[in-house]
Amino acid sequence: MADRVRAGVIGVGFMGTVHARAIRRSGGVVSRVAGSTPASSQAAAERFAAEFPAGAAEDVLSADDVDIVHICTPNSTHAGLVRAAIDAGKHVVCEKPLAVSAEEAADLLGRAEAAGVIATVPFVYRFYPSVREARSRVADGSAGPLRLLHGSYLQDWLAEATDDNWRVDTGRGGPSRAFADIGVHWCDLVEFVTGHRIVRLAARTAVAVPSRGGRRVETEDAAVVSFETDGGAAGTLTVSQVSQGRKNRLWFSVDGAKESLVFDQENPDSLWVGGRSVNRRFLRGAGASDAAERYSVLPPGHPQGYQDCFDAFVADTYAALAGDAPDGLPTFADGLRAARLTAAVLDASKRGEWVQVAS
Incomplete structure (x- = not known):
């Protein structure tokens, strides 16, 4: 090379x-x-x-x-x-x-x-410093045993009946749209932060706009998922591409016995840490863990965003080409994991019952 x-x-x-x-x-x-x-x-x-x-x-x-x-x-x-x-x-x-x-x-x-x-x-989204901080706090026990994992990923780019895109066409986009497009991002992020794996789920999908561009819509505009993890936590997820005013709101709360950790992708430069008597907000680059500091490339007060995450992902991919093994680099194994979660959501919605996620 x-x-x-x-x-x-x-x-x-x-x-x-x-x-x-x-x-x-x-x-x-x-x-x-x-x-x-x-x-x-x-x-x-x-x-x-x-x-x-x-x-x-x-x-x-x-x-x-x-x-x-x-x-x-x-x-x-x-x-x-x-x-x-x-x-x-x-x-x-x-x-x-x-x-x-x-x-x-x-x-x-x-x-x-x-x-x-x-x-x-x-x-x-793994490459936000605040996400790495949350992961570090779970790993070192600061959050305590995890009890509840919940959140949403909401967008509005298909909220109007006149909105259309190639992703709506099953021939080009595949059998799932909202979940396969953005729901898998939420699942990947929460599994990455917690170390838990979703093993069982129930789901309902919904088509809010039945026709787009003169053709019948066959993929979901939204999905609601309940799940259980291999670590004993329960969880819920709402996914939507038809929520007015939400541009790219990926939000999760990881609720442990000692503290809760909340991340909001539309305000990603801080991590909310909830406690019984005191709530705190950790700012990027201000006393964060080494794992978070590695991806903090600008001084606090200078926002980092989606493109910065993408830059970090590509930089770590290229470091792997040189023989390094960057922590948390998402590979084809994670792509397969996302495909199996998508299949389980579609199956659960069709059957109207809880299903196991293939492992």
Whole structure:
């Protein structure tokens, strides 16, 4: 591999742009990009400051000047592109969902492990310093035994009947939308913080807008999930893409015997710590744990946000390419975990009863 990590980006929409920024900020170079047409590839090459455009995804996958491929395309295309990237000997960053079924996700994980490539999925909310602080407090016993895990992930970008997007099309987005798109982020984050695993759940999904763009909507606008963990905690989660006024409110409360820990992604520079007599708010960069300090790159009072998390995720992925083992790096195993949780939610909603989550 060259002195700099040379990345290829397939998919040049919003997420492709986020990936390209993170590649550059992590010391890598955007070597090649591929959009859906030669014109979009050329335009993105200029936007991303790429060294070369690429006419098609195949050109990125076969290029000698690409070490790692970032896949930022519609969900249904992920599995095929990941397989091709691994077959070409490339390391891979694949947007979630890793695949539209748990079976496909398991196949991709097996292929990546057999090939010995670095293969990661951007569960980037793990990289907020306040999230790492919460994780540290659970791990060192400050929170005490965990009793209740609850929260929500709410958005409003599909709240109007006139709103539409490719994700609504099951052929491109897969059989789950709201949960597979954002619910899995919440589950990944809470499992990461607590060390617990959701083992059993009940769920109800809802379609708030039955028709979009002249076609029947078959994937959920919202989901409500109750669950139990292997650590003896109970939990609830509400997921919605139709909650007016909520732009990207990922919120959780981890309630332990000694303290409760609350994180709000729309106000991520602090962690609320609740106690019986005193409530405290830990500010990023002010006496936090070493785990939190590692990802605090600006002085307190200078907000860090989503792009900073993405930069940290890509930097840790690239450190893994060099042989490091960054703590908490989300891999294809986490992508498979998300696919199994999604399958369980759909199954529980369809059957109207509690189901076990595959392990």
